[in-house]
Amino acid sequence: MSETATIDTQATPAQALLNWFRQRARDLAPFITLVALVLFFSITTDSFFNLINFRNILAQISTLAVVSTGVTFVLLCGEIDLSIAAVSMMTGVVAAVIYGTLGLPGGVAILLGALSAAALGVLNGWSATRIGLPSFIATLATMQIASGLAQYITKGKIIYTLAPELEFLGGEYLGTTDPWRLPVVILVGITALLIGHFVLTYTKFGRYIYMTGSNREAARLSGINTKNIVAGCLTISAFCAGLAGMINTGRLGSAQGYGLDDMLLDSISAVVLGGTSLFGGEGGIKNTMIGLLIFGVLNNGLNQLQLDIFVRLWARGVILLIALIINIYALRLRNQAAKI
Amino acid sequence: MALNSIDFDVLEGEVHGLIGENGAGKSTMMKLLAGVYNDYSGEMRLHGEPVRFSSPANAQSRGIGMVYQELSIFPHISVAENLFGRATPTRFGMIDWRKMNSIAQEHLQELGLDIDVTTLMGSLSVGSQQLVEIARVIFSGARIIILDEPTSALSPPETRRLFEFITNLKQQGKTIIFISHFLEDVLEISDRITVLKDSRKVATLNAADASKHQLVELMIGTDAKLLQKSYEEQTGAVEQRTFDQVRLEVKNLSKADAFQDISLTIHRGEVLGLFGFMGAGQLQLARCLFGAEQADSGSIFLDGQEYKLKNTTKARAAGIAYVPENRRDSLMLGQEIFKNITLAHLGRLLSGLLNQRTELEIAREQIGNVGLRPPEPNRLAGALSGGNQQKVVLAKWLTQLPRLLILSEPTRGMDVGAKEEVMSIVRGLREQGVAILLITTEPETLLSIADRAVVLRKGRITAELSGADLTKENLMRNA
Numbered sequence: 001m002s003e004t005a006t007i008d009t010q011a012t013p014a015q016a017l018l019n020w021f022r023q024r025a026r027d028l029a030p031f032i033t034l035v036a037l038v039l040f041f042s043i044t045t046d047s048f049f050n051l052i053n054f055r056n057i058l059a060q061i062s063t064l065a066v067v068s069t070g071v072t073f074v075l076l077c078g079e080i081d082l083s084i085a086a087v088s089m090m091t092g093v094v095a096a097v098i099y100g101t102l103g104l105p106g107g108v109a110i111l112l113g114a115l116s117a118a119a120l121g122v123l124n125g126w127s128a129t130r131i132g133l134p135s136f137i138a139t140l141a142t143m144q145i146a147s148g149l150a151q152y153i154t155k156g157k158i159i160y161t162l163a164p165e166l167e168f169l170g171g172e173y174l175g176t177t178d179p180w181r182l183p184v185v186i187l188v189g190i191t192a193l194l195i196g197h198f199v200l201t202y203t204k205f206g207r208y209i210y211m212t213g214s215n216r217e218a219a220r221l222s223g224i225n226t227k228n229i230v231a232g233c234l235t236i237s238a239f240c241a242g243l244a245g246m247i248n249t250g251r252l253g254s255a256q257g258y259g260l261d262d263m264l265l266d267s268i269s270a271v272v273l274g275g276t277s278l279f280g281g282e283g284g285i286k287n288t289m290i291g292l293l294i295f296g297v298l299n300n301g302l303n304q305l306q307l308d309i310f311v312r313l314w315a316r317g318v319i320l321l322i323a324l325i326i327n328i329y330a331l332r333l334r335n336q337a338a339k340i
Numbered sequence: 341m342a343l344n345s346i347d348f349d350v351l352e353g354e355v356h357g358l359i360g361e362n363g364a365g366k367s368t369m370m371k372l373l374a375g376v377y378n379d380y381s382g383e384m385r386l387h388g389e390p391v392r393f394s395s396p397a398n399a400q401s402r403g404i405g406m407v408y409q410e411l412s413i414f415p416h417i418s419v420a421e422n423l424f425g426r427a428t429p430t431r432f433g434m435i436d437w438r439k440m441n442s443i444a445q446e447h448l449q450e451l452g453l454d455i456d457v458t459t460l461m462g463s464l465s466v467g468s469q470q471l472v473e474i475a476r477v478i479f480s481g482a483r484i485i486i487l488d489e490p491t492s493a494l495s496p497p498e499t500r501r502l503f504e505f506i507t508n509l510k511q512q513g514k515t516i517i518f519i520s521h522f523l524e525d526v527l528e529i530s531d532r533i534t535v536l537k538d539s540r541k542v543a544t545l546n547a548a549d550a551s552k553h554q555l556v557e558l559m560i561g562t563d564a565k566l567l568q569k570s571y572e573e574q575t576g577a578v579e580q581r582t583f584d585q586v587r588l589e590v591k592n593l594s595k596a597d598a599f600q601d602i603s604l605t606i607h608r609g610e611v612l613g614l615f616g617f618m619g620a621g622q623l624q625l626a627r628c629l630f631g632a633e634q635a636d637s638g639s640i641f642l643d644g645q646e647y648k649l650k651n652t653t654k655a656r657a658a659g660i661a662y663v664p665e666n667r668r669d670s671l672m673l674g675q676e677i678f679k680n681i682t683l684a685h686l687g688r689l690l691s692g693l694l695n696q697r698t699e700l701e702i703a704r705e706q707i708g709n710v711g712l713r714p715p716e717p718n719r720l721a722g723a724l725s726g727g728n729q730q731k732v733v734l735a736k737w738l739t740q741l742p743r744l745l746i747l748s749e750p751t752r753g754m755d756v757g758a759k760e761e762v763m764s765i766v767r768g769l770r771e772q773g774v775a776i777l778l779i780t781t782e783p784e785t786l787l788s789i790a791d792r793a794v795v796l797r798k799g800r801i802t803a804e805l806s807g808a809d810l811t812k813e814n815l816m817r818n819a
Contacts, residue, residue, distance in 0.1 A: 201694070202693045202694050203693060203694065204686050204687060204690065204694065206694075207679070207683075207686060207694060208686075210675070211672055211675070211679070211683060214672040214674055214675055215668075215669075215671070215672045215673075215674075217669050218668070218669050218670050218671055218672055219672075219683075220632065220652055221630070221632055221652060221662060221664055221669055221670055222652075222656075222670070222683045222684045222736065223652050223653050223655065223656030223657075223684050224652075224653065224683070225651060225652075225653040227651075281672070281674060281675070282674070
């Protein structure tokens with residue numbers, strides 16, 4: 001979204017202010033939601049509002065942040081990637097096996113893991129653009145492939161030998177004294193988000209992504225190779241998922257062939273909660289950051305409330321629905337504002 | 341005023357042709373008859389009884405049925421289901437397939453149509469679909485059938501078939517109103533023909549006594565020759581501009597179900613008009629010239645070099661620019677104007693990273709060139725009027741001077757002022773050596789700027805006109 005304001009010189013000051021809010025509704029509404037949630041949990045529990053807990057929230061959403069960066073790219077260009085959780089899992093396993101069983105250095109294991117993830121992303125891209133499968137279907141198939149491969153490689157066992165680099169990135173801390181020990185994983189998450197933001201906002205590739213998502217046919221008729229853009233986004237998405245999967249193994253201390261399924265809906269929720277449109281062309285990494293925070297705060301807060309676990313699950317679903325509805329209304333407000 | 345004091349009558353059992361230029365009032369007239377409009381002054385009588393239809397459904401219930409140029413069929417269900425529509429016969433609340441199919445088949449047989457009612461509508465040819473649509477309208481009780489441009493998508497044998505069908509219907513006492521641009525078809529099938537011009541009725545004559553030449557003259561008025569003179573005086577356009585270098589050469593370009601054997605040339609700095617009624621294949625031709633669709637055979641040369649335009653990116657790189665007829669396909673309405681303007685040539689305009697300040701500068705320059713109002717690059721493109729949106733589309737392509745500019749219906753839906761502004765931008769471009777292909781269904785637009793014209797009819801070039809031959813009459817006669 002553009003930084004510059006559009007000043008309507010004919011409107012009264014009150015109208016102009018209202019208009020200013022309307023135009024930013026897409027970005028403001030999630031932010032307000034976040035503040036509201038923080039306030040709510042701070043008031044209703046004792047354990048929420050403290051530095052260590054905030055640090056924990058950030059750590060909890062860090063690997064999700066890496067995946068969500070990739071998801072942001074895909075949603076912005078108007079597509080979807082259902083294979084991310086499976087690719088994450090598979091990549092974690094692949095890296096662990098290359099390091100542990102094949103005995104190759106950690107750096108090599110990570111590289112090969114990332115490549116395997118990217119390869120699946122290329123497969124997604126190819127099916128979606130050259131074959132013409134809807135991305136929903138193409139990535140659904142890849143999800144099965146990745147999931148199957150992960151289980152095939154592990155044969156149900158859990159792998160504990162992980163590349164030390166991953167253990168560092170996922171599990172270590174910088175500094176020695178609490179609360180000033182910073183989990184490295186937070187830095188990883190922030191780095192991914194920043195790189196994503198840079199590409200989307202300052203490169204031509206990023207601009208083409210927004211335009212492809214905004215109006216695919218118009219982009220194509222302006223000479224943009226929309227097939228390549230879509231394929232590129234799907235590759236990035238898989239790559240990010242792979243990185244996240246490997247870092248996650250470092251965080252958990254193990255790699256296994258199942259159990260990451262939640263990550264798919266969690267990351268899509270986080271991105272959409274932040275205001276990025278499911279239809280493409282609107283949103284970005286800043287929105288994803290807010291969305292991740294909302295997601296993290298929500299999870300953490302509900303935990304602190306010590307609600308029944310089953311209540312937590314559906315409560316989360318209800319809040320997600322409410323946030324999405326607010327999202328749609330924010331979009332309509334913005335469109336109305338544009339016409340004034 | 342869309343229609344001005346028109347007296348019109350149709351005899352039972354006749355085929356009555358209705359012709360006139362774009363904007364003459366045919367479409368309004370037809371919608372009035374079909375009950376789409378009911379806010380008119382004057383009287384309409386059906387079988388001697390005064391009527392005023394409140395809605396299309398009302399008109400249908402009184403026996404008037406309409407078949408539009410774009411058929412309104414459901415391709416994924418069977419012919420029988422299309423025929424019955426919502427009135428499917430049921431047994432105990434479930435669809436009675438057997439009854440439906442047998443009644444439908446019987447109905448088609450009575451009309452002399454040999455089509456299996458269980459086939460999927462979408463698998464029929466366009467010609468057959470149209471016949472089924474007419475049958476449907478009759479099935480719903482229509483005794484007066486209005487056909488809007490029925491032959492524009494039909495091949496000659498399909499047109500034959502339609503005419504046999506219509507003759508059949510006549511014998512069964514049905515009445516047909518046949519609206520069309522194709523004068524030979526109108527002459528062949530009609531008993532009488534009514535000519536509309538500028539919202540008025542010019543004449544009603546017997547088809548047997550009329551000639552095509554006569555009809556064209558009636559449609560455009562015998563002062564067409566005077567109009568032609570005034571064009572010449574006004575714009576000096578028939579100053580014979582001379583051209584040296586061939587910029588675009590198209591050889592035997594063909595695409596199934598769109599156009600056949602198209603060959604044309606455009607010189608550097610020349611405006612070639614491409615005239616044809618809607619559906620003649622011009623839109624697909626434009627897209628093939630921009631790599632947005634692929635032709636089946638033939639070749640395209642720019643400045644002597646052959647180009648295989650496999651996608652739009654390659655076409656853009658070759659220096660081809662394309663302004664589609666549908667603004668929705670050429671602008672991101674939800675994005676700012678400056679982003680739309682820099683889009684096409686973003687790679688060349690900015691080396692390295694995006695820089696909003698540079699983009700705004702470029703946008704402002706273009707906004708000045710095309711005279712965009714209001715000149716605010718940060719506004720969303722969707723907030724602009726139609727004419728100004730079109731200027732943004734032009735601006736987008738002019739950030740790098742193209743070799744070939746393809747304009748598809750560039751002035752559609754614009755008021756006179758906006759049209760003139762767009763045309764003056766185009767004039768400026770030809771001075772700079774851009775070769776321009778102007779595709780339009782408006783003869784006036786073409787005549788005001790084209791150096792030469794090519795007429796397209798049902799996918800083929802029927803005439804090439806220049807100099808003194810480039811007249812509205814000749815354009816319309818060959819389309």
